[in-house]
Amino acid sequence: MSALIQIRDLVVQRNGRNVLAIAGFEIPRGERLTVIGPNGSGKSTFLLTLAHLLHPASGEILFEGRSLTQWNELKYRRRISFVFQDPLLLDMTVEQNVGLGLKFRGISKDEIQARVMKWLKQLGIESLTKRRAGQLSGGEAQRVSLARAFVLEPELILLDEPFSSLDPPARAKLLDELSVLLTEDHRTTVFVTHDLREAVQLGSRVAVFMEGTLRQVGPARQIKARPADETVAAFLKELKS
Amino acid sequence: MTFDPEIWQITFLSLQVSALATVISLLIGLPFGTWLALGNFRGRSFILSIINTGMALPPVVVGLVVAITLWRSGPLGDLNLIYTPVAIIIAQTIISAPIVTGLTAAALEAIDPRLQQQLLGLGASRAQMVWLLWREARLPLLAALMAGFGSVISEVGASMMVGGNIKGQTRVLTTAIVLETGKGEFNQALALSALLLVITYLINLALTSIQQRGARR
Numbered sequence: 001m002s003a004l005i006q007i008r009d010l011v012v013q014r015n016g017r018n019v020l021a022i023a024g025f026e027i028p029r030g031e032r033l034t035v036i037g038p039n040g041s042g043k044s045t046f047l048l049t050l051a052h053l054l055h056p057a058s059g060e061i062l063f064e065g066r067s068l069t070q071w072n073e074l075k076y077r078r079r080i081s082f083v084f085q086d087p088l089l090l091d092m093t094v095e096q097n098v099g100l101g102l103k104f105r106g107i108s109k110d111e112i113q114a115r116v117m118k119w120l121k122q123l124g125i126e127s128l129t130k131r132r133a134g135q136l137s138g139g140e141a142q143r144v145s146l147a148r149a150f151v152l153e154p155e156l157i158l159l160d161e162p163f164s165s166l167d168p169p170a171r172a173k174l175l176d177e178l179s180v181l182l183t184e185d186h187r188t189t190v191f192v193t194h195d196l197r198e199a200v201q202l203g204s205r206v207a208v209f210m211e212g213t214l215r216q217v218g219p220a221r222q223i224k225a226r227p228a229d230e231t232v233a234a235f236l237k238e239l240k241s
Numbered sequence: 242m243t244f245d246p247e248i249w250q251i252t253f254l255s256l257q258v259s260a261l262a263t264v265i266s267l268l269i270g271l272p273f274g275t276w277l278a279l280g281n282f283r284g285r286s287f288i289l290s291i292i293n294t295g296m297a298l299p300p301v302v303v304g305l306v307v308a309i310t311l312w313r314s315g316p317l318g319d320l321n322l323i324y325t326p327v328a329i330i331i332a333q334t335i336i337s338a339p340i341v342t343g344l345t346a347a348a349l350e351a352i353d354p355r356l357q358q359q360l361l362g363l364g365a366s367r368a369q370m371v372w373l374l375w376r377e378a379r380l381p382l383l384a385a386l387m388a389g390f391g392s393v394i395s396e397v398g399a400s401m402m403v404g405g406n407i408k409g410q411t412r413v414l415t416t417a418i419v420l421e422t423g424k425g426e427f428n429q430a431l432a433l434s435a436l437l438l439v440i441t442y443l444i445n446l447a448l449t450s451i452q453q454r455g456a457r458r
Contacts (some may be wrong), residue, residue, distance in 0.1 A: 053358050074366055082362025084355055091377055096269035100373075148363065158362070 004029040004188050006049065009059035012042075012049050013234060020045045020212045022059075027190065029155075032182055034203025034220075035192045038235055042212040043192045047158045051082050063156075078105055080147040080156040085164050087141035089133035094125065094144050097133055101152045119151040122181065139170035141177065146178070150185075159191045163198070175201060196220070196239045208232050247409070250437065255413040258326055259394040262333035266341045266389050269334075271382075275371055276347025279357065289346060295339025304402030307332040311403065324405035332399035337389040344385030348378040350355065383452045387445055394441055414440075420451075 005027040012020040020042040027033055047073035048054040050061065052068050060067045068076060076095060081101065088095050099112040107115075115224050120126040123143045128136065136144065142162060151159055163171040179201050182189055191202050200207045200220040208216045208223060216228035276291055309315055311323040311331075352374060360370045375382060386433045397415035404411035406420060414437045421430035 048358070051358075051362050053361060074364070076452060078364040080362070081364070082359065084359055086353075086355070086361075088353065088356050088359040090356075090373060100360075101365075104364045104366070104369050152364070 001025065002029055003062075004031075004064065006062040007059070008062070009051070010056050010061065011058045012045055012054060013057040014045070018057075018212060020049065022046075022214045025207075025214060025217070027188060030186050030203045032189045032191065034199040034205070035190060035207045036194060036196060036199050036239075037192065037207060037209030038238075040211075041209040043194075043209050044160055045148045045212075046209065047082070047160050047190060047192055048102060049157070051080060051158055052076055053082075061109055069193060073240070079154055080158060081152045081154045083145050083149045083157070083159045083162045085161045087133075087138075087145035089141055089144055089148075091133060093168070094120070094128045094133065094136070097144055098147045098151055100148060105152075115151050115153075116147075119147040122150070123177070138166055139174065142166060142174065146174075150181070153187075154187060157187055157189045159189065161192050163193075163236050170200070178202065194239075196224075197238065201219070210235065248433075248436075251412050251414055251433075252440065254326060254411075255394065255415070255437075256440065258329050258400075258413060259333060259390060262330050262337055262393050263341075263386065263390040265330070265334045266337035267386060269338045270345050270385070270389070271375075274342040274385075275349060275375070276313055277342070278346040279351035279371070279374075289343075291342045292339050292346070293450045296375075298336055298339065298433035299398070300336055300396040300400075301402065303332050303335045304399035307335065307399065310373030317411045323353065323403060324407060324411055326404070326411055328403040328420045329411060332403045333393035333396065336396060336399060340392055341385050341389040343444045344388060345382060348385060350382035351381070352377055373406050380452050383448060387448050390444065390448075391441065394437070 003026040005025075007022050007025040010020065010022045011018055012102070035046060037043050039209065045054060049056060049082060052071075052073055060069065062068070063071060063076060063079070064173075090100070095116055096115075099116045102112045102115060108165060117126065117129075120129060123145065123146055125143045128144070133141065133144070142165070146162065149159075163174055175198055182202065190199075193199055203220060205217060206220045208215055208221050208228070210231050215232050216223055223232070224236060227236055260300055261401075273396070274292075277285060302367050305424065307328065308323065308432075310317050311328055312319065313323065322331070328392065334426065336436070356377070357370060357374070360373055395415065397419055400406075400411075400413050401416050404413065406412050406416040412420075414433055421427075421433060448449045
């Protein structure tokens with residue numbers, strides 16, 4: 001598999017302090033990568049940097065072999081999509097929210113409607129089409145947020161703990177559905193979580209971040225069986241307890 | 242009070258001058274307030290504090306400064322604008338623009354800052370992002386517009402000082418009320434006051450109904 005993303009000597013700073021440092025890392029096209037780590041380990045910074053919403057202090061990220069600094073920022077952002085922890089829907093209908101990214105791209109109304117309906121069905125929320133965002137439950141809103149990202153059919157989807165604000169049953173159900181969706185879709189996905197079970201269920205590969213560095217990458221079973229060092233072992237132990 | 246042509250002329254001029262000043266304030270305040278709310282630069286807090294101070298500018302002080310500037314011997318005296326409706330529009334814009342700017346900044350700052358990143362992450366250009374943020378903040382932005390208009394339709398000090406209250410030329414409702422009161426014509430002053438209140442009420446009623454329709458949707 002060719003690499004969609006290549007990272008070289010990446011350093012990201014906030015307020016003059018290093019918050020993320022990755023010497024080298026690749027994300028092959030079509031991979032489902034799950035990123036785990038404790039709070040403040042640099043997971044979200046990693047996603048924001050991949051989305052070109054944060055700019056590295058040094059090093060580079062290559063997308064399809066070209067450095068992000070050589071990409072037109074808007075053109076690059078239109079090849080990816082981002083789902084945050086909270087749905088962050090706009091005060092408009094579900095249909096309008098889901099079609100937003102397509103509208104940004106100047107796609108025709110008919111095509112927007114067809115693609116929006118396809119993804120609303122896919123996520124089981126077609127009955128909510130005309131509902132306003134403020135009238136949705138937490139689970140419904142997060143489904144809308146996922147539909148809004150998937151409808152763009154981008155090369156790379158970045159999901160930053162999208163289920164963290166949901167109650168456990170809603171979370172488990174949506175996780176099952178997302179797992180099936182990603183298996184069928186073969187889209188390159190980076191999923192951030194601090195839940196090992198979610199990582200096991202979703203990730204073909206798991207990356208463990210600790211204190212702003214990438215400590216270990218590999219299949220979930222391998223990481224559980226042979227943690228790279230004591231800090232990773234202690235973090236995994238904490239997750240299990 | 243009879244609705245003679247003079248009253249109509251005064252009323253029309255009041256509306257024309259204050260509406261123009263409000264529109265100019267909006268054209269300045271909306272982009273400037275947006276820039277202040279979304280920007281992350283050195284001196285931002287200082288500029289915001291100046292704008293917030295500007296929201297409480299006394300109209301007579303504005304009138305004095307504009308009068309000195311436009312006075313025949315002043316720096317812009319050659320423009321011959323003193324005692325013209327344009328001078329009143331300039332003064333009212335100076336009163337209203339900080340209000341629209343400050344309330345625009347406050348309205349946009351109240352939106353979850355992650356929404357900007359979310360919109361960019363969905364492929365929005367900067368202009369598309371700003372447009373949607375304005376849309377999200379449309380109710381407080383309309384309140385900013387109402388506050389801006391309210392501050393100028395009701396002010397008297399600046400209009401008197403830079404307009405001169407010249408009959409048929411720069412007399413507006415507030416300056417006419419002051420004149421009639423000075424002459425002891427309290428009935429005339431009361432009638433003009435009632436007219437001013439009715440006009441202000443009708444305009445705010447229209448804006449409020451637009452605002453509330455937006456809130457219910």
